[in-house]
Amino acid sequence: MPEGHSVHRIARQFDRNIVGRRVAASSPQGRFADGASILDGREATSVRAVGKQMFLEFDDVWLRVHLGMYGAWDFAGDIIVDPTIASSNGRMGQTNQRGTVVDDDNDEPIMDAAGENSLSSIGAPRRARGRVRMSEQTRGLEEETEWPPPVVGQVRLRLLTELTCADLRGPTACQIQTPDEVASTIAKLGPDPLVDDVVEGEERFVSVVRRKPTAIGLLLMDQSVISGIGNVYRAEMLFRARQNPHTPGRDVPEEIVRGLWRDWVRLLAIGVEAGQMMTMDDLDPQAYRAAMASRDDRHWVYHRAGLPCRVCGTSIIVEEAAGRKLYWCPRCQA
DNA sequence: TAATTATGACGAC
DNA sequence: TCGTCCTAATTAC
Numbered sequence: 202m203p204e205g206h207s208v209h210r211i212a213r214q215f216d217r218n219i220v221g222r223r224v225a226a227s228s229p230q231g232r233f234a235d236g237a238s239i240l241d242g243r244e245a246t247s248v249r250a251v252g253k254q255m256f257l258e259f260d261d262v263w264l265r266v267h268l269g270m271y272g273a274w275d276f277a278g279d280i281i282v283d284p285t286i287a288s289s290n291g292r293m294g295q296t297n298q299r300g301t302v303v304d305d306d307n308d309e310p311i312m313d314a315a316g317e318n319s320l321s322s323i324g325a326p327r328r329a330r331g332r333v334r335m336s337e338q339t340r341g342l343e344e345e346t347e348w349p350p351p352v353v354g355q356v357r358l359r360l361l362t363e364l365t366c367a368d369l370r371g372p373t374a375c376q377i378q379t380p381d382e383v384a385s386t387i388a389k390l391g392p393d394p395l396v397d398d399v400v401e402g403e404e405r406f407v408s409v410v411r412r413k414p415t416a417i418g419l420l421l422m423d424q425s426v427i428s429g430i431g432n433v434y435r436a437e438m439l440f441r442a443r444q445n446p447h448t449p450g451r452d453v454p455e456e457i458v459r460g461l462w463r464d465w466v467r468l469l470a471i472g473v474e475a476g477q478m479m480t481m482d483d484l485d486p487q488a489y490r491a492a493m494a495s496r497d498d499r500h501w502v503y504h505r506a507g508l509p510c511r512v513c514g515t516s517i518i519v520e521e522a523a524g525r526k527l528y529w530c531p532r533c534q535a
Numbered sequence: 536t537a538a539t540t541a542t543g544a545c546g547a548c
Numbered sequence: 549t550c551g552t553c554c555t556a557a558t559t560a561c
Contacts, residue, residue, distance in 0.1 A: 204542050232554095253543075269543045271555055355555060371555040373543060424544085431542045478542080503542090524549085525543085 203268050205429020206472030209395055211274050212250035217281045219245045222362040229356040236377045252390050252428025256383055263383045269373025277350045279364040393428035394466040403462045410450040410458050417453050418446025433503045436528045437480035438464055440501040445534050502528040
């Protein structure tokens with residue numbers, strides 16, 4: 202599910218609700234029993250997101266989590282909500298003070314603990330009043346009577362504070378790291394606009410891409426070249442730049458490469474604030490609303506194989522590239 | 536009930 | 549380039 206924007210949002214949830222608190226850690230599923238026992242009873246001291254990975258610090262012990270293709274964190278309990286997170290769903294500038302929801306596949310509907318969806322206030326985040334549960338299945342918050350919440354499905358790791366429960370399932374990576382190991386993991390990653398200086402990041406990205414014979418469509422997905430881009434953003438960014446995915450990096454004009462980086466800076470920031478991958482922001486508001494209303498209609502090319510290109514009408518094509526589906530318009534991106 | 540799918544990444548050839 | 553791992557929802561039969 203997650204590309205970079207989701208991971209930064211999840212890190213903010215940890216910052217609000219877990220950091221600064223002691224946790225009871227367990228592995229209901231059993232596959233992270235050793236790691237959980239190391240974390241159990243410790244206080245979370247900080248959290249970092251870099252690209253698609255999150256690092257949660259417990260003093261000198263770090264937890265590294267990579268959600269992979271279908272990993273997810275579910276939060277339950279009394280949850281302090283980041284006002285900027287809560288202000289998504291087309292209601293930018295408003296603050297839902299009672300609750301929010303984690304990513305579902307494509308967006309994050311907002312509801313509060315009472316099932317309403319229109320609370321608004323500006324200011325510091327407040328604690329949810331009732332006991333609530335956020336999940337992807339329910340797409341909202343619902344009253345929770347049991348505490349701690351019953352374990353549902355394959356929970357690799359459960360972190361429980363007095364108020365909050367965070368359940369991790371399906372991660373592709375979940376491990377304990379030393380500070381050195383964290384540093385080494387991060388050192389292997391390409392620039393992340395929300396972590397690195399954007400000017401330095403641009404230079405790093407441009408110099409690598411402009412040296413490589415590898416197709417630009419592959420380079421954008423390469424986490425050592427640029428952090429946080431996944432299959433959806435890859436396809437959308439290439440369309441926005443009208444770039445052929447097969448052009449070798451070194452043959453892509455420098456200004457286009459710089460444009461790709463700057464587009465990622467913009468899209469990531471928007472994605473983090475909005476809680477969804479907004480890649481059609483250059484559409485006019487009405488067309489945009491119409492596009493967003495339909496679930497299958499919110500991208501330029503992603504998941505649109507066989508459908509007419511929104512710009513030129515040509516059939517969007519899909520091909521397999523390094524085991525992933527690559528969507529693009531053969532005419533606009535000739 | 537089984538097959539298919541997914542916004543990822545790794546290691547073996 | 550292929551197989552493999554991780555999980556759950558959706559679709560097909």
